[in-house]
Amino acid sequence: MEVTARAPGKIILAGEHAVVHGYTAVASSIDLYTVFSIRLRSEDDDTVKLKLNDIGLDFSWSVRRIKEVLSHLGSPFSSTPTSCSLETIKSLATLVDEQSFPETKIGLASGVYAFLWLYTSILGFKPATVTVSSELPVGAGLGSSAAYCVSLSAALLALSDSVKLDVSQKGWSTFNESEAELVNKWAFEGEKIIHGKPSGVDNSVSTFGNVIKFKSGVMTRVNSNMPLRMLITNTKVGRDTKALVANVSARKSRHPDAMCSVLNAIEAISDEWSTIIQSHAVDDLYLSANEEKLGELMEMNQGLLLSIGVSHASIENVLQTSMKYKLASKLTGAGGGGCVLTLLPTHISGEVIGKLVEELGSFGFQSFTAGIGGKGVQISFDHSS
Numbered sequence: 308m309e310v311t312a313r314a315p316g317k318i319i320l321a322g323e324h325a326v327v328h329g330y331t332a333v334a335s336s337i338d339l340y341t342v343f344s345i346r347l348r349s350e351d352d353d354t355v356k357l358k359l360n361d362i363g364l365d366f367s368w369s370v371r372r373i374k375e376v377l378s379h380l381g382s383p384f385s386s387t388p389t390s391c392s393l394e395t396i397k398s399l400a401t402l403v404d405e406q407s408f409p410e411t412k413i414g415l416a417s418g419v420y421a422f423l424w425l426y427t428s429i430l431g432f433k434p435a436t437v438t439v440s441s442e443l444p445v446g447a448g449l450g451s452s453a454a455y456c457v458s459l460s461a462a463l464l465a466l467s468d469s470v471k472l473d474v475s476q477k478g479w480s481t482f483n484e485s486e487a488e489l490v491n492k493w494a495f496e497g498e499k500i501i502h503g504k505p506s507g508v509d510n511s512v513s514t515f516g517n518v519i520k521f522k523s524g525v526m527t528r529v530n531s532n533m534p535l536r537m538l539i540t541n542t543k544v545g546r547d548t549k550a551l552v553a554n555v556s557a558r559k560s561r562h563p564d565a566m567c568s569v570l571n572a573i574e575a576i577s578d579e580w581s582t583i584i585q586s587h588a589v590d591d592l593y594l595s596a597n598e599e600k601l602g603e604l605m606e607m608n609q610g611l612l613l614s615i616g617v618s619h620a621s622i623e624n625v626l627q628t629s630m631k632y633k634l635a636s637k638l639t640g641a642g643g644g645g646c647v648l649t650l651l652p653t654h655i656s657g658e659v660i661g662k663l664v665e666e667l668g669s670f671g672f673q674s675f676t677a678g679i680g681g682k683g684v685q686i687s688f689d690h691s692s
């Protein structure tokens with residue numbers, strides 16, 4: 308039997324970075340998925356194979372070697388989500404180094420550590436072939452790391468004794484609330500390995516889907532009543548969430564009062580976002596007034612993100628280009644490159660959007676739209692082999 312789990316990426320509508328420091332963010336899932344498939348191998352086949360299709364890397368460890376390197380942990384099984392210690396990360400790095408990880412892709416190694424931690428903690432030392440592929444750009448602000456950790460945790464838990472799923476179901480099925488909570492907690496432990504200090508907003512929205520408000524580890528569902536359309540532009544400038552989050556923390560310790568004011572202002576923007584999208588548009592006039600307000604909030608949020616040091620020349624380029632078409636934009640995710648959101652109000656014509664996309668394309672950027680606010684993590688079972 309093969310288990311497949313898929314988890315969506317996300318856009319942060321307001322409040323990235325501030326949310327790491329306990330201030331509110333509003334985020335939504337998007338209909339681009341990361342998919343993990345796990346096929347258990349027979350017990351006498353001593354290998355765990357990992358195929359990372361998007362980054363073109365394959366790994367193969369013998370179960371015996373994994374056991375040997377992690378022997379200090381005793382039994383790896385844990386029914387409750389557990390953090391990976393620094394000592395264990397070092398051991399996991401040994402396992403990865405032994406497979407001669409290419410120097411040029413070393414920034415991706417933490418995803419493999421997260422895999423090994425979640426795998427051994429949830430499933431123990433079972434031989435298997437594991438494959439991942441994603442529709443999300445990796446490291447571009449659309450929450451690929453969270454979608455990776457959520458879909459991996461979901462597939463592993465589906466094979467463990469911790470959750471009891473109906474494996475005879477056909478097609479995609481969802482987890483119940485407490486199972487989803489367990490998936491979310493394990494995924495957060497994986498995000499910690501990749502990000503250092505994640506807020507938890509990305510793994511929560513990837514697990515539960517839809518639109519959420521998130522503050523100090525607590526998620527609230529937001530009933531969006533607005534038809535939101537965003538153009539997502541990938542500047543293709545690479546960046547690393549862990550480094551950007553650490554830079555903001557360093558700026559906060561250098562200028563605590565100024566940063567506190569900025570982060571409070573971001574929180575006010577997030578709160579207003581959630582109020583506006585929950586309101587029912589009584590007519591077109593009301594809708595376009597609300598769209599205008601959201602555009603202004605995006606401009607203000609972007610200005611504050613610039614002030615905390617996470618914008619980038621490529622992001623500013625997207626902002627200026629979209630401004631020519633009187634459209635508001637902001638970065639999404641950690642910034643420093645990656646993706647930018649441009650609000651597409653209902654009145655905007657397809658022709659104008661086409662022109663904007665073409666102009667952005669002339670800089671080498673790639674623009675696309677995605678469905679906003681769909682389902683969270685899902686699972687499916689294939690009995691054909």
Ligand SMILES: Nc1ncnc2c1ncn2[C@@H]1O[C@H](COP(=O)(O)OP(=O)(O)O)[C@@H](O)[C@H]1O
Pocket residue numbers: 341359360361362414415416417418419439440441444445446447448449450451452453455501502546547548549640641
């Ligand atoms: N499909 C994938 N295959 C391999 N690694 C992945 C994949 N998706 C995410 N990752 C891991 O997540 C990291 C990117 O996470 P991050 O810097 O938080 O950016 P984002 O979450 O915005 O895409 C990568 O360096 C890699 O370790």
Ligand SMILES: C[C@@](O)(CCOP(=O)(O)O)CC(=O)O
Pocket residue numbers: 322323324325326327447448449450451452502504505506507508509548552639640641642
């Ligand atoms: C910057 C931050 O708010 C969002 C990071 O999102 P991403 O990894 O860039 O998709 C960090 C966090 O909330 O954990």
Ligand SMILES: [Mg+2]
Pocket residue numbers: 450451452453509548
């Ligand atoms: Mg991430």
